[in-house]
Amino acid sequence: MPPKTCILIGAPVDSGKRRRGCLMGPDSYRTAGLRETLVDLGHDVVDQGNLAPRPFKDDHPDHPLFALNETIAWTQSLADAAETAMSEGVPIFLGGDHALSAGTVSGVAAHAAKQGSPQFVLWLDAHSDFHTPLSSDSGNLHGTPVAYFSGADGFDGFPEVAHPVLQTNICIIGLRSVDEAERKALEASDIHRHDMREIDESGIAKPLAAFLKRVQQANGQLHVSLDVDFLDPDVAPAVGTTVPGGATVREAHLVMEMLHDSGLVTSMDLVELNPFLDDRGRTAKVMVDLAASAFGRRIFDRRTRSY
């Protein structure tokens, strides 16, 4: 695979939920050596530093949605940054909580639309993040980006999604915590969804391979959104929404290696890392190692393995 220009964009979004700490995520990835790791793999790496939200007003204190205006302001700046970065290389967004993907995915999808190619999204997460502001019980907007970028109603005040991602172009892997309203909405949707039971029974490679084949056949752009809680909390404790029974380190590396082999990934988010909850940088390091696998690190070249 030829070297890429990786564009690191810090997105210290912390408005998607009440528990603070994700704002420290970008510097935690830098401290764990993300740039150096990608350079060692032969890539050109540009670290654009951290982005800021557009100016915003404080929310009404009684508003049921937490930090709505701030999240809207982040969505605006991230969508612009994502669309611009797509013509310069492969943007890797260093989160920041998952609310940031409302901006990153709508931005990369706008670029895809201009290129005349369909946008696909691989969502690696314990959660489906498919609430709308109307269905969310928690009022936490990090639970809503998939609904937003796929064009659901209820996002008043947010930038209009000019190029929604088709539900059938979205694949969620790792599910094990889905609220009732999301379950109903997902079941009524065309989103491809794979829960942990399916992964236990038939392995993680199968659904991923099927999805990648569709991306390839459609000549699509592929955005990968990796939530720390996709992983089991035993190996990745630094996240506010831990759910036991997650992917193992090996399963996650296999996903990343397959993504690299496919040559299809055009953008990526690393989200929900809360360094305040980490154990001596352990989770940040696991995330950097996973990014390394996605960008070409391997144990042996496939051809030289002897089985």
Ligand SMILES: NC(=[NH2+])NCCC[C@H](N)C(=O)O
């Ligand atoms: N990106 C995340 N960690 N999302 C967790 C969402 C949890 C829950 N479904 C909610 O809406 O509040």
Ligand SMILES: [Mn+2]
């Ligand atoms: Mn998430």
Ligand SMILES: [Mn+2]
């Ligand atoms: Mn999650």
